[in-house]
Amino acid sequence: GAVVSQHPSRVICKSGTSVKIECRSLDFQATTMFWYRQFPKQSLMLMATSNEGSKATYEQGVEKDKFLINHASLTLSTLTVTSAHPEDSSFYICSASQGAGVGQETQYFGPGTRLLVL
């Protein structure tokens, strides 16, 4: 149980284009989803937290107009990197949890999406 998928696993795009990454919880309802960014050989950097049906909460320094997050249902969240630039190239990982209650806050991670912007 507690499987999270991401699509696509890899994407290469041209500078200036937009890229959408999907994150799905396959066997549980994800009240809360998280988006992380990971640079090579570095830790996770939390970008934003989203709750189903409400606006995402972005971490300091993360541009919300550049990284659009939509958590439209209890099983799907999307991250759209708008007008991508080479410096946006990174490994993006999502995670999902059932909520913030006792026993519900454990995060289950997707396999990640590697984005390369040329």
Added chain:
Amino acid sequence: GEDVEQSLFLSVREGDSSVINCTYTDSSSTYLYWYKQEPGAGLQLLTYIFSNMDMKQDQRLTVLLNKKDKHLSLRIADTQTGDSAIYFCAVYTGGFKTIFGAGTRLFVKA
């Protein structure tokens, strides 16, 4: 603010035990986690411990929690080459907030 610290590297020989250590600052932490990340993959939840426990054992994995010292450790018995990965310590502090350490890169020598 809350902080979670881990050593960056650990090297062990195959068959030995590995002990990965983690310290944290938030005393109100309720759940503490260990995740494993293999190259090019997401994070896999290995195990977790609730803050009112001192120890949890799950097959080759043993988690020890010292709340007084805010110290968490993960022991992997009979370490195998397949255990080579990055191990992240994470601490849930409430309100959708989980703080991750920087990760410990475990190298297992055959």
